[in-house]
Amino acid sequence: MFYIFLGVSLCRVIYVLLTNDGNVDIFDLLLLILSPALPVLASRSLSEKQRQKQTLESENQRLHLLAKERDRIAQALHDDLGQSFSLLALKAEVAQKLLKKDPLKAQLQIEQIADEARADLELVRQIVHDLKYETLAQVLYQANEKLSQAKIILIVENDDNVALWKQEVQQVVAAVINEAVTNAIRYSRANIFKVIFKEDGTNYHVTIRDNGIGFAAKQISFGLSGIKQRVTDLGGNTTFTTENGAVIILRLPKRKGGSDDAQNLSS
Known part of the structure; x- marks a missing residue:
């Protein structure tokens, strides 16, 4: 399109120069010379808008993906650690009540708490290990x-x-x-x-x-x-x-x- 407009404009300029004995309005001449640039400017404007749209869409996709990853980690922490800590707190309360009534059962509860705490510690280490990547x-x-x-x-x-x-x-x-x-x-x-x-x-x-x-x-x-x-x-x-x-x-x-x-x- 640029070259077509350029060719037509140059032909027009030559025609005007040859048919008007050199008496050419300078403003008309400038308009004829600059007219090929109009489609180029329009094309660049459309191209820039399309590029900005693509960039915005890609940025939204990446932010959405980061949000999903954040939600996944939060869900894992809630499901794996949240429930386990709640259970540990409950067992600790039971063990505290059994200390005087039934020391043997209290001792069993404390051992279970220790085992589950070690398992939770290993889980935390695994989560931290995963987050390093x-x-x-x-x-x-x-x-x-x-x-x-x-x-x-x-x-x-x-x-x-x-x-x-x-x-x-x-x-x-x-x-x-x-x-x-x-x-x-x-x-x-x-x-x-x-x-x-x-x-x-x-x-x-x-x-x-x-x-x-x-x-x-x-x-x-x-x-x-x-x-x-x-x-x-x-x-x-x-x-x-x-x-x-x-x-x-x-x-x-x-x-x-x-x-x-x-x-x-x-x-």
């Missing part, structure tokens, strides 16, 4: 911060249920995303970075892509090679291709006995 929600939030500084838009699709994916799977996918973000910022010359999550009855699927120069102009880094090995260790596979930019495709199996299998059976 970055979830996909956290990684995507941090990735958006890094990409925004490099003026790259992050778009995330189908991330509603990734917080329920197994921890070991989230860790590997998070490592791949971090490495891909680093490569995109350093080498890709892209302005869009997209992560697409999918899953079926047997596998998790993740596609990571940008719209940059792809892998043709740079070798797959040592970091990505190491990530490929980690995916293989989980029984999955990784594909690196160049299709209008760098594309990384992950397939990770849902192993039997995992939480996802239990959820699938229950559903």
Whole structure:
């Protein structure tokens, strides 16, 4: 459209110059010359609005995912520890009442309290251990911060249920995303970075892509090679291709006995 308007405008300018013996109104001439810029400005305005809309939608998705992860942790604390502490308090009250009436039963209650307290302590350690690992929600939030500084838009699709994916799977996918973000910022010359999550009855699927120069102009880094090995260790596979930019495709199996299998059976 730009070149069409430019050609028409230049033809018009030449025609006016040739047919008016050089007596051309300067304002008409400027209008004819600047008219090709109008569709360009309109196109840029529409493009910027679309980009802002995509950015806002992606940000809302990430905030929603972080909120779901927060709610999941809060629910786990309430269900696992809240009920257990309530039971411990009740048993402590019973033991206190039995101290004078039946010391043997009181001693049994105290032993049970000690056993359950040790089990709760182990549970707390496990929760703290789990919190040390970055979830996909956290990684995507941090990735958006890094990409925004490099003026790259992050778009995330189908991330509603990734917080329920197994921890070991989230860790590997998070490592791949971090490495891909680093490569995109350093080498890709892209302005869009997209992560697409999918899953079926047997596998998790993740596609990571940008719209940059792809892998043709740079070798797959040592970091990505190491990530490929980690995916293989989980029984999955990784594909690196160049299709209008760098594309990384992950397939990770849902192993039997995992939480996802239990959820699938229950559903």
